[in-house]
Amino acid sequence: MGRSPCCEKLGLKRGPWSKEEDDLLINYIKKNGHPNWRALPKLAGLLRCGKSCRLRWTNYLRPDIKRGNFTPQEEDTIIKLHQVLGNSWSAIAARLPKRTDNEIKNIWHTRLKKKMSKSQPQETPEIHSEPENFNVDIHLQEPENSKDNNSEISSSKTNTKIQQQPSSSSSTSSSSEDSCSNTTATSSDSRDQIIWNNLLEVDDDMWSDVLWAPVDNNYLDLSLVEENYQINSSFNDSWFWDDLFTRSNELMLELPEL
DNA sequence: AATAGGCCCAACCGCGACGGT
DNA sequence: AACCGTCGCGGTTGGGCCTAT
Numbered sequence: 004m005g006r007s008p009c010c011e012k013l014g015l016k017r018g019p020w021s022k023e024e025d026d027l028l029i030n031y032i033k034k035n036g037h038p039n040w041r042a043l044p045k046l047a048g049l050l051r052c053g054k055s056c057r058l059r060w061t062n063y064l065r066p067d068i069k070r071g072n073f074t075p076q077e078e079d080t081i082i083k084l085h086q087v088l089g090n091s092w093s094a095i096a097a098r099l100p101k102r103t104d105n106e107i108k109n110i111w112h113t114r115l116k117k118k119m120s121k122s123q124p125q126e127t128p129e130i131h132s133e134p135e136n137f138n139v140d141i142h143l144q145e146p147e148n149s150k151d152n153n154s155e156i157s158s159s160k161t162n163t164k165i166q167q168q169p170s171s172s173s174s175t176s177s178s179s180e181d182s183c184s185n186t187t188a189t190s191s192d193s194r195d196q197i198i199w200n201n202l203l204e205v206d207d208d209m210w211s212d213v214l215w216a217p218v219d220n221n222y223l224d225l226s227l228v229e230e231n232y233q234i235n236s237s238f239n240d241s242w243f244w245d246d247l248f249t250r251s252n253e254l255m256l257e258l259p260e261l
Numbered sequence: 262a263a264t265a266g267g268c269c270c271a272a273c274c275g276c277g278a279c280g281g282t
Numbered sequence: 283a284a285c286c287g288t289c290g291c292g293g294t295t296g297g298g299c300c301t302a303t
Contacts (some may be wrong), residue, residue: 019271019297041288057289068270093291108292109270 016050020059020219024049028056062105069101074109081107083114 031047037060049056062068067150073081077099084095092104092111099107123245 017273039288053288054274054290062271062292104291105271108282112293113269243291 014050015052015055017055020063024051025059025064028060032060032064058105062103065103067101068103073102077102078110078118079114081111082119085115103245 020028027047027049031043035046037043037057040057043049043053044051047056051059080099081095084098088094092108096104096107098104162175
């Protein structure tokens with residue numbers, strides 16, 4: 004219920020956007036924001052429906068969009084996230100900074116799906132559809148000054164302790180000034196120590212298992228999460244995954260260079 | 262050079278969720 | 283509680299471009 008017609012088709016333009024239309028939309032949103040998409044086109048002087056304007060803005064004109072080819076790492080992350088989240092493109096996009104759900108959806112349908120079927124014709128993890136009786140071990144490294152940022156998440160659903168797990172992660176070694184304990188670490192042990200020193204506190208009652216994932220190239224590599232699945236506990240609530248990857252995404256860009 | 266088929270991606274469509282009345 | 287308006291999402295389409303034949 005409640006669905007309004009997309010637009011009165013009469014008199015409203017459809018199809019590709021012109022430069023002039025883009026400029027009108029950008030200028031209007033820069034000045035006024037977009038509190039009401041439906042009213043926006045009229046106010047901005049556009050002969051488009053609000054839906055079309057929103058799509059154009061969110062998928063193309065937004066200043067915080069990274070355009071261009073996906074990196075192999077991004078592609079790998081999409082594949083892994085898709086294994087966990089399924090076709091929740093917006094959820095996947097939320098975990099890939101500066102990429103839109105439409106873009107991710109497109110690349111999945113045009114490239115990654117085929118890539119997957121070629122690389123593993125029989126193997127379909129189906130983690131998303133059958134989440135019971137598995138556990139993911141992940142080390143989450145808390146970014147510097149992130150306590151405040153994470154407090155909201157922690158207080159909402161979680162309040163747990165994460166235990167340490169021995170690492171087999173590879174490491175990149177370069178030095179940097181950082182508050183995260185030893186900055187001269189060159190071995191995986193030292194790196195693990197740094198990671199361990201920065202583990203997040205999460206819910207004691209809800210989360211009882213070790214969360215572990217390798218960290219490489221200074222970000223939490225979600226693509227490697229799968230390799231660390233251990234089936235010994237049940238996390239069948241979707242919020243678990245949502246929370247986990249929200250955290251991972253937040254941390255991805257924050258890990259100190261070693 | 263012509264053309265058929267595949268690829269890519271912006272844009273559209275229809276639905277459900279959600280908040281306000 | 284029912285209705286209505288708006289928004290966001292996932293699925294799909296259409297057309298331009300590229301490549302192989």
